[in-house]
Amino acid sequence: MKGKLEVLNREELDVIYSTSLYILQNIGSNIEDDEIIKLLKDNGCEVGPDRIVYYPEWLVKDCLQSSPKTVTLCGRDPTKDMVLGRQAYPYIISHVLGLDYFDGLTNTYRSMTKEDVREFLTISDYLDTINGVWILTMRPEYKQMYMYCDYETGIRNTSKPVCLSNFEPVSVPPAYELAAAMAGGEDELRKRPLTIAFCEVSPLTWNKYACAMLKATARWGIQPVVTVETPMGDTGPITFAGNIAQKVAELLSGLVIVQLLNKGIPTFFVTPHETFDMKTAQVSLAGRGDFIYGCALGQVENYIGIPMITPVSPDSKLLDMQQCYELAFSLLPQMLGGTKAVVVHGLDTTRAINNELLLLLDDMVISAQRLLEGINVNPDTLGVDVIKQVSSKIDKERRTGHFLDQRHTLKWYEKEQRPRKDFIMDKHRREKWIELGSKSFIQRAHERVQEILETHKPDPLSKELETKIAEIHKKYEIPPI
Amino acid sequence: MVDYIASIREAVLSYDEDSVKRLVTDAIGNGVDPVQIMNEGLSKAIVDVGDKFGEERIFLVELMLAAKACAAGADIVRNKILESKLQVSEPKGVIVIGTVEGDIHNIGKDIVVALLEASGFEVHDIGVDQPAANFAKVATETKAGLVASSALLTTSRPQQKAIEEILKSARLRPKVRTIIGGAATDASWAKEVGADYHAVTATDGVSIIRKHFGGV
Numbered sequence: 001m002k003g004k005l006e007v008l009n010r011e012e013l014d015v016i017y018s019t020s021l022y023i024l025q026n027i028g029s030n031i032e033d034d035e036i037i038k039l040l041k042d043n044g045c046e047v048g049p050d051r052i053v054y055y056p057e058w059l060v061k062d063c064l065q066s067s068p069k070t071v072t073l074c075g076r077d078p079t080k081d082m083v084l085g086r087q088a089y090p091y092i093i094s095h096v097l098g099l100d101y102f103d104g105l106t107n108t109y110r111s112m113t114k115e116d117v118r119e120f121l122t123i124s125d126y127l128d129t130i131n132g133v134w135i136l137t138m139r140p141e142y143k144q145m146y147m148y149c150d151y152e153t154g155i156r157n158t159s160k161p162v163c164l165s166n167f168e169p170v171s172v173p174p175a176y177e178l179a180a181a182m183a184g185g186e187d188e189l190r191k192r193p194l195t196i197a198f199c200e201v202s203p204l205t206w207n208k209y210a211c212a213m214l215k216a217t218a219r220w221g222i223q224p225v226v227t228v229e230t231p232m233g234d235t236g237p238i239t240f241a242g243n244i245a246q247k248v249a250e251l252l253s254g255l256v257i258v259q260l261l262n263k264g265i266p267t268f269f270v271t272p273h274e275t276f277d278m279k280t281a282q283v284s285l286a287g288r289g290d291f292i293y294g295c296a297l298g299q300v301e302n303y304i305g306i307p308m309i310t311p312v313s314p315d316s317k318l319l320d321m322q323q324c325y326e327l328a329f330s331l332l333p334q335m336l337g338g339t340k341a342v343v344v345h346g347l348d349t350t351r352a353i354n355n356e357l358l359l360l361l362d363d364m365v366i367s368a369q370r371l372l373e374g375i376n377v378n379p380d381t382l383g384v385d386v387i388k389q390v391s392s393k394i395d396k397e398r399r400t401g402h403f404l405d406q407r408h409t410l411k412w413y414e415k416e417q418r419p420r421k422d423f424i425m426d427k428h429r430r431e432k433w434i435e436l437g438s439k440s441f442i443q444r445a446h447e448r449v450q451e452i453l454e455t456h457k458p459d460p461l462s463k464e465l466e467t468k469i470a471e472i473h474k475k476y477e478i479p480p481i
Numbered sequence: 482m483v484d485y486i487a488s489i490r491e492a493v494l495s496y497d498e499d500s501v502k503r504l505v506t507d508a509i510g511n512g513v514d515p516v517q518i519m520n521e522g523l524s525k526a527i528v529d530v531g532d533k534f535g536e537e538r539i540f541l542v543e544l545m546l547a548a549k550a551c552a553a554g555a556d557i558v559r560n561k562i563l564e565s566k567l568q569v570s571e572p573k574g575v576i577v578i579g580t581v582e583g584d585i586h587n588i589g590k591d592i593v594v595a596l597l598e599a600s601g602f603e604v605h606d607i608g609v610d611q612p613a614a615n616f617a618k619v620a621t622e623t624k625a626g627l628v629a630s631s632a633l634l635t636t637s638r639p640q641q642k643a644i645e646e647i648l649k650s651a652r653l654r655p656k657v658r659t660i661i662g663g664a665a666t667d668a669s670w671a672k673e674v675g676a677d678y679h680a681v682t683a684t685d686g687v688s689i690i691r692k693h694f695g696g697v
Binding site for chain 2: 406
């Protein structure tokens with residue numbers, strides 16, 4: 001990819017990385033689990049008072065070495081697997097998170113229904129620019145089994161990869177059974193594993209819940225996702241360099257534990273970049289600092305060599321100018337910075353989803369991909385022959401040719417401009433726009449959403465899988481989803 | 482037996498100028514009626530392509546290449562008709578078209594010309610930067626039923642009013658109808674100058690002209 005944006009140079013990346021190693025060795029992390037403390041101690045870490053564990057540099061480097069440099073995220077259809085670390089463009093993952101749905105036509109929020117989730121996933125399944133989904137609904141009726149219920153909802157509505165988040169190890173076994181049935185057995189599941197994320201607590205603390213998840217994923221052979229949140233000025237330094245160094249230290253502490261629990265298992269990081277907004281006392285996910293941080297993380301990811309997924313999470317409460325600004329300024333620096341995948345939330349700092357927003361995202365992603373690709377310069381794209389041919393058309397001593405009827409234009413239009421026949425951005429003359437109903441983007445997107453929902457049906461589950469799901473519900477007393 | 486008419490339509494829809502020329506030549510050589518080739522093969526194909534463009538299912542470059550392929554086939558048919566002294570079918574309409582004086586923009590006009598010619602109209606394209614008198618002169622000479630003028634500049638659009646006036650003084654109005662288009666024009670300007678029609682886009686213009694001459 002030619003298009004790139006850098007906010008750190010190589011020397012600065014070296015300094016940040018060495019600072020992370022220094023933090024791990026000299027400041028250490030607080031670990032609320034005796035079993036994991038023992039594991040770390042047995043493998044060369046020092047343990048101080050107050051459950052503080054200090055990681056020697058060689059151990060961190062060993063674990064980085066044993067951690068695979070590519071990670072595969074899987075769904076029902078193996079042809080749609082995401083192989084982080086090998087793809088041409090950053091993957092895009094849509095995230096169902098929060099409890100509300102935003103109705104773009106009435107500008108109102110309401111409680112998110114199961115049907116809202118189904119529709120959101122169906123549209124994500126339809127759009128080529130979206131490579132997978134991440135689900136964390138925590139619907140109260142699912143109780144501790146929400147992760148399993150999210151998983152089943154996910155695979156029912158998309159054959160693309162489905163990733164999960166969890167804080168309750170009790171729902172790991174049913175999810176594992178479903179994943180194994182879908183993969184075609186436990187051996188196959190090891191090749192195309194289930195992916196579950198959980199979160200460490202900053203600064204530098206592995207609390208008992210996250211430790212329980214670390215152990216549960218290791219026990220079940222599940223691909224763990226280490227997530228670290230270090231809001232700038234809150235649980236991490238306000239400065240970019242210091243915050244990144246602390247974040248990398250925290251991520252690496254998780255990687256060490258994962259590798260010691262289950263050597264060689266692929267893992268990757270989800271790295272929210274947040275600023276603590278000192279005016280409102282709220283964590284912001286799409287402030288000025290976040291735009292810069294998102295770009296830096298792509299660079300850090302390529303430096304360390306472990307795949308990361310960076311989030312795009314607009315704070316806007318409406319589908320308005322702030323939403324577009326935050327979405328564009330979050331997405332573009334991350335993609336240009338070199339991140340391997342972006343997980344995109346809806347509105348209101350991850351608290352609500354919206355279907356029309358997926359269509360805006362869809363077009364922005366194509367533009368960002370085209371920007372990444374850069375300009376292709378070769379004899380054919382230089383087009384001297386076609387310039388000569390068009391310029392040779394002369395009428396009454398005046399050149400009258402154009403490129404609209406040239407095969408060169410046909411050949412390169414789609415490759416160069418990535419136009420779309422189902423484009424919903426309005427490019428008509430005003431008279432035509434009025435004739436078409438003077439519709440806003442949201443109105444046009446809403447119509448397109450309805451068309452997609454009427455015509456696109458995700459591939460159904462097999463009869464065998466349905467039988468297995470019924471067994472799982474009975475065995476674990478899971479309510480119908 | 483090759484279905485030449487269907488193959489010609491297919492070649493136009495594939496924007497394949499060389500195949501259109503070859504198929505039209507072969508069809509004539511195998512005794513297919515040139516008028517049938519024109520009406521059922523070439524014209525029908527270009528109308529289909531135009532409809533697809535109107536529905537935003539294909540891009541303009543595809544429409545233009547189809548029109549170019551169609552025009553290449555139509556040239557062969559016309560030459561054959563002239564050479565064989567066959568009964569020539571009446572054109573669907575005679576149109577004079579040009580860009581007004583002081584304005585050298587030609588692309589929208591050229592799109593209209595390409596599509597109308599491909600659809601079987603007799604089009605007299607007088608070019609760009611044309612004085613109003615020239616529109617009237619050619620309309621008289623060709624017995625045109627419609628005069629189409631394009632203006633992309635606010636400084637050049639008053640020439641469209643001049644065209645109306647000169648057509649009136651030549652007593653060609655209202656028998657000869659007028660349509661205006663171009664970025665500097667809108668429906669209220671058309672009303673102000675007294676034009677019969679206003680085209681928002683080149684393809685809208687083609688639709689209006691087709692309807693005016695009784696087509697769809």
